[in-house]
Amino acid sequence: MSKDKIVRMEHGAGGEAMQTLIRDVILKNITNRSAGLVGLDDLDDGATINIASNIHDSERSDEIVITTDSHVIKPPFFPDSNIGRLAVSGTVNDLAVMGAAPLALTCAMVVPEGFELDSFEKIIRSMNAAAEEVGVPIIAGDTKTVDRNGLDSIIINTTGIGIAYEVIRDCGLCPGDRIILTGTIGDHGISLLAHREGFDLNTDLVSDVAPLWNMIRSVIPIRTIEGKPAISAMKDPTRGGLAGALNEMAQKSGTGIIIDQKDLPIRGSVSSACEMLGIDPLEVANEGKAIICVKDENAEEVLSIIRKHEYGKDAAIIGEATDSNSGKVLMRTTIGSMRYVDTPTGDLIPRIC
Amino acid sequence: MQTQCRKINVSGVVQGVGFRPFVYNVAIENGLCGYVKNAGNEVEIVAEGEKEELERFLHNLYFKKPTLSQIDQIRTKVFPVSGFSDFSILNSEQDETTNSIIPPDTAICSDCLQDMYNSKDRHYHYPFTSCTNCGPRYSLVSSLPFDRENTSMLEFPLCPECGLDYKIPSDRRFHAQATCCPNCGPVLSFTNGSGDVLASGHDAIIKCSELIDDGSIVAVKGYGGFHLVCDANSDSAVLKLRNSLDRPAQPFAVMAKDVGTVCSFASISADESSLLLSRQRPIVVLDKSDDLSLSCHITPDLHNIGVMLPYSGTHHLLFDNSDTDVYVMTSANLPGLPMVTDNGEALSHLERIADHYLLHNYAIRNRTDDTVIRSVNGRMAFIRRSRGFVPERIELPFPIEPAIGVGPELNTTVTLAKKNNAYISQYIGNTRHFETAQYHKQVVLNLGQLTKIEPGLWGCDLHPEFNTTRFAQETGGDDTVFVQHHYAHIVSLMVDNLLPVDSRIIGIALDGAGYGENGTIWGGEILEATYSGYERTAHLMEQPMPGGDVAATYPSRMLLGMLHDVLEPKELRDLPLYFKHGEPERNIALDQLEKGINLARTSSAARVLDSAAALLGVSHYRSYQGEPAMKLESVAKKSLHNVDLPVKCKRGVLDTTSLLYDLYERTDTYAVCDLAYSIEDTLAFGVAELAISSAKKRNIDVIGLSGGVAYNEHITGRISEVVKDAGFEFITHKKIPCGDGGVSLGQVVVAGSSERIS
Numbered sequence A: 001m002s003k004d005k006i007v008r009m010e011h012g013a014g015g016e017a018m019q020t021l022i023r024d025v026i027l028k029n030i031t032n033r034s035a036g037l038v039g040l041d042d043l044d045d046g047a048t049i050n051i052a053s054n055i056h057d058s059e060r061s062d063e064i065v066i067t068t069d070s071h072v073i074k075p076p077f078f079p080d081s082n083i084g085r086l087a088v089s090g091t092v093n094d095l096a097v098m099g100a101a102p103l104a105l106t107c108a109m110v111v112p113e114g115f116e117l118d119s120f121e122k123i124i125r126s127m128n129a130a131a132e133e134v135g136v137p138i139i140a141g142d143t144k145t146v147d148r149n150g151l152d153s154i155i156i157n158t159t160g161i162g163i164a165y166e167v168i169r170d171c172g173l174c175p176g177d178r179i180i181l182t183g184t185i186g187d188h189g190i191s192l193l194a195h196r197e198g199f200d201l202n203t204d205l206v207s208d209v210a211p212l213w214n215m216i217r218s219v220i221p222i223r224t225i226e227g228k229p230a231i232s233a234m235k236d237p238t239r240g241g242l243a244g245a246l247n248e249m250a251q252k253s254g255t256g257i258i259i260d261q262k263d264l265p266i267r268g269s270v271s272s273a274c275e276m277l278g279i280d281p282l283e284v285a286n287e288g289k290a291i292i293c294v295k296d297e298n299a300e301e302v303l304s305i306i307r308k309h310e311y312g313k314d315a316a317i318i319g320e321a322t323d324s325n326s327g328k329v330l331m332r333t334t335i336g337s338m339r340y341v342d343t344p345t346g347d348l349i350p351r352i353c
Numbered sequence B: 001m002q003t004q005c006r007k008i009n010v011s012g013v014v015q016g017v018g019f020r021p022f023v024y025n026v027a028i029e030n031g032l033c034g035y036v037k038n039a040g041n042e043v044e045i046v047a048e049g050e051k052e053e054l055e056r057f058l059h060n061l062y063f064k065k066p067t068l069s070q071i072d073q074i075r076t077k078v079f080p081v082s083g084f085s086d087f088s089i090l091n092s093e094q095d096e097t098t099n100s101i102i103p104p105d106t107a108i109c110s111d112c113l114q115d116m117y118n119s120k121d122r123h124y125h126y127p128f129t130s131c132t133n134c135g136p137r138y139s140l141v142s143s144l145p146f147d148r149e150n151t152s153m154l155e156f157p158l159c160p161e162c163g164l165d166y167k168i169p170s171d172r173r174f175h176a177q178a179t180c181c182p183n184c185g186p187v188l189s190f191t192n193g194s195g196d197v198l199a200s201g202h203d204a205i206i207k208c209s210e211l212i213d214d215g216s217i218v219a220v221k222g223y224g225g226f227h228l229v230c231d232a233n234s235d236s237a238v239l240k241l242r243n244s245l246d247r248p249a250q251p252f253a254v255m256a257k258d259v260g261t262v263c264s265f266a267s268i269s270a271d272e273s274s275l276l277l278s279r280q281r282p283i284v285v286l287d288k289s290d291d292l293s294l295s296c297h298i299t300p301d302l303h304n305i306g307v308m309l310p311y312s313g314t315h316h317l318l319f320d321n322s323d324t325d326v327y328v329m330t331s332a333n334l335p336g337l338p339m340v341t342d343n344g345e346a347l348s349h350l351e352r353i354a355d356h357y358l359l360h361n362y363a364i365r366n367r368t369d370d371t372v373i374r375s376v377n378g379r380m381a382f383i384r385r386s387r388g389f390v391p392e393r394i395e396l397p398f399p400i401e402p403a404i405g406v407g408p409e410l411n412t413t414v415t416l417a418k419k420n421n422a423y424i425s426q427y428i429g430n431t432r433h434f435e436t437a438q439y440h441k442q443v444v445l446n447l448g449q450l451t452k453i454e455p456g457l458w459g460c461d462l463h464p465e466f467n468t469t470r471f472a473q474e475t476g477g478d479d480t481v482f483v484q485h486h487y488a489h490i491v492s493l494m495v496d497n498l499l500p501v502d503s504r505i506i507g508i509a510l511d512g513a514g515y516g517e518n519g520t521i522w523g524g525e526i527l528e529a530t531y532s533g534y535e536r537t538a539h540l541m542e543q544p545m546p547g548g549d550v551a552a553t554y555p556s557r558m559l560l561g562m563l564h565d566v567l568e569p570k571e572l573r574d575l576p577l578y579f580k581h582g583e584p585e586r587n588i589a590l591d592q593l594e595k596g597i598n599l600a601r602t603s604s605a606a607r608v609l610d611s612a613a614a615l616l617g618v619s620h621y622r623s624y625q626g627e628p629a630m631k632l633e634s635v636a637k638k639s640l641h642n643v644d645l646p647v648k649c650k651r652g653v654l655d656t657t658s659l660l661y662d663l664y665e666r667t668d669t670y671a672v673c674d675l676a677y678s679i680e681d682t683l684a685f686g687v688a689e690l691a692i693s694s695a696k697k698r699n700i701d702v703i704g705l706s707g708g709v710a711y712n713e714h715i716t717g718r719i720s721e722v723v724k725d726a727g728f729e730f731i732t733h734k735k736i737p738c739g740d741g742g743v744s745l746g747q748v749v750v751a752g753s754s755e756r757i758s
């Protein structure tokens, strides 16, 4: 199984290979990795910077949340959206799933020589529209151009700063918590693949890219009867899909997760496309969905609020956290048995004998 | 004459088979004093008497041993005389152990049947009667020694009469741990779907047979689990069962009243008949008669049918009271889950499948599915080795360290081994499913307890995503030994043939899928193998699988992959194939092949046969394991002449694309059955030639065949013929399945003979 000692595509695919790269190469070589409650080691959606004690409550302090993401997507324009909307939504969502209101974004772009100016402007306008949607200013930027031989498409990095009254982690899941998925899975990855490769899926499937802060902010204040936060953990299932995100949450939280296949929101067109391509929809990337883990008593309330939002109308409770099978994700399949949902490896390895 | 004393330790299958009473009787006959007892999983004897008597005793011990016993070793040593006044059977002793084990489940014997039919006997119409020569064993026992309190019979204290049988040395129920009667033993009850008891005892039998005759589906609790039973003559009952199980085509086994009945719907050789009647009572796969009297939905599109004869008292009584003389008898399990063994579980899991239940009230400790055997090329081949054979000892040709092989994923078994002894577990099933993976862990525990083997080395498959692989890694840690799937097949073959430790063979592994060292999926491999390693000397061409596993489920996709490079786009679009999502799926699969998106690569032999099945219109969807290739084999059976197809090999790679292309070119000219026959024949011939050329180059004179494709009689026969004609010795499996049920044995031997990892 020995492979060359070079960076491979899997190293950026959000699966086990990437986690290994991060742990064994990146974390190992960076010495100062924390500025607050959440640091680099946590490998969360973002990190926090502790500024000062909260004036209302000495036990707690507001946290500044910071996150950064480089966006490369081929092609930069895809059904119903483009890299500009993606670059803003991705960063806003990384803040949102940590419970942070976006305060400001910066944007750095690397553009290959020869990129059409019209397209470039279209991208900037889409960035603006997405930022406007959640009311976040874009306050600094950087633009570089490179030789067309060195780069064949635009790269956009966005950094976001947000503020959280109470940081929500991806490791806060407790046994008994219910798991809400805010909409259908696989729309982004499948529509993009179909568009890029020219597969005729015979549908009007489009990407789900969207900034989720407006939807998520409406459920953050919800409390249990005892006054504790209703939301115990959040994550956006981007690269690595739902399978990758749930496994990460289960491992970091030290709980098991059981989901029910019949409750998974998925469009018929996505599910048949996945069957035709031999792709597991649980491993397909999403860009406008969040996994929200909620105390059992608040689950229905949170669900109904999420469903009122346009990005959450297909939301569903897909499962719950368990005491048993710690660190693992199980799915009750539609045929009645259960199977493990594995962290995507980025490889397609047949097993049917 | 001087009195001498001997201490004798006997190991083998010596518990639960009437061994101590047998020893007692032989001792008394020879006028010896002393005792016999179970010590751990051996029998320990101390015998005093004259030298001659002692010698006669030892001779009888070996040559007159009870039917079900098996003696692996007798160790005798001189012991100080202590002046016993009689010979007695002592209670068992908990002890550290060597290598004896309890016997497998066995069909009810003729003596017990006689009692069951004798209206004067208290066992009249009592199906649970058993003796030292018969009845359930492995399925009953939870730990050693095999004493009543370590079995499910613990809850049924002996009544005075049974207690007497148990104590009289001349009785065949003397120390029979599972003996019982209507006064003290388990009872049958017949219930409706909600578990309301409608009848019990013999009335339950009468009611049950009546309802089977009327077309009901009944879940019947047996030795090692539940069966779903219905009238095999009734199309509507069989179809109802198919629908409710969601098994559109998977063959069902049947149970026939007697051999005469079997002859009415299947052809049967003398070997097959004695196998059917053997005390293990396996399912034997027989060729169907041309005028099959049974429902045609039992084994749709196959030329054969799995048949067994009654093995429990309950089975006999059911047939006695039934107008139906052939029942469908299939393991009661939901797709992917282990067979149901528990009453409560049965009522909830089989709710939508069974109309009624025939239950008994003792617990099944070890689930054991029926064993399935098929005659392949004149030999009996295990398709599934389970009830009646597990946990029999498998002799290893050389001693190994205590180790375990956890098996692959599908049809898995586990094997525990130590020194020269290996114990292969019952069939476990598909560990992809969580519940079956849990059961797998349970089997590891139980078999560990029964064999007292504590594995220090953990052999597992190379596939990184198998639950069994993960389990081995989690439990075995640094002591995990990864064993390539097909190498494990070949090692199991070498062990099965008791090849000595320094053997070197050319192994042909023809199979569905196994993770290869190079990250592709293997399955048509020629390996030069020793017990310490292997080299892949030749293989089938690696072919693209558009979408991975989905190409195994829908062979049309696999065929597109194989022909993609040699047919024009129009020809590819015109192939008469089936796709689940219709023509758009064909286009997507072709696009995938064109652009290299989501393709895996495989050299699997099964996928070649699948593709041929799709090309010839024989099978387009795999609803059960092996379906396309099995249907291809059934079609090929009808062939009258072989169509010549050329074999092309380059640098040890058999060109399967050109093989399929040549087949494609002839589809308009020849009959489907002749083409089906030809592809099997040519593939077999090509593979045999590859093996022979490897063997010649490497100066090896033994060539062997393993892997699931070896169940194909024609392919195995052809390979054997070509290999033998070229002057090589040809070996195949004897006691071990050539399919994935044998892989754990290969793993354990590789792990247990590997150097300890530091």
Ligand SMILES: [Fe+3]
Pocket: A353, B485, B489, B511, B512, B513, B514, B707, B708, B739, B740
């Ligand atoms: Fe195999």
Ligand SMILES: [Mg+2]
Pocket: A045, A094, A238
């Ligand atoms: Mg992120």
Ligand SMILES: [Zn+2]
Pocket: B108, B109, B110, B111, B112, B113, B129, B130, B131, B132, B133, B134, B135
């Ligand atoms: Zn008997």
Ligand SMILES: [Zn+2]
Pocket: B158, B159, B160, B161, B162, B163, B180, B181, B182, B183, B184, B185
């Ligand atoms: Zn009794």
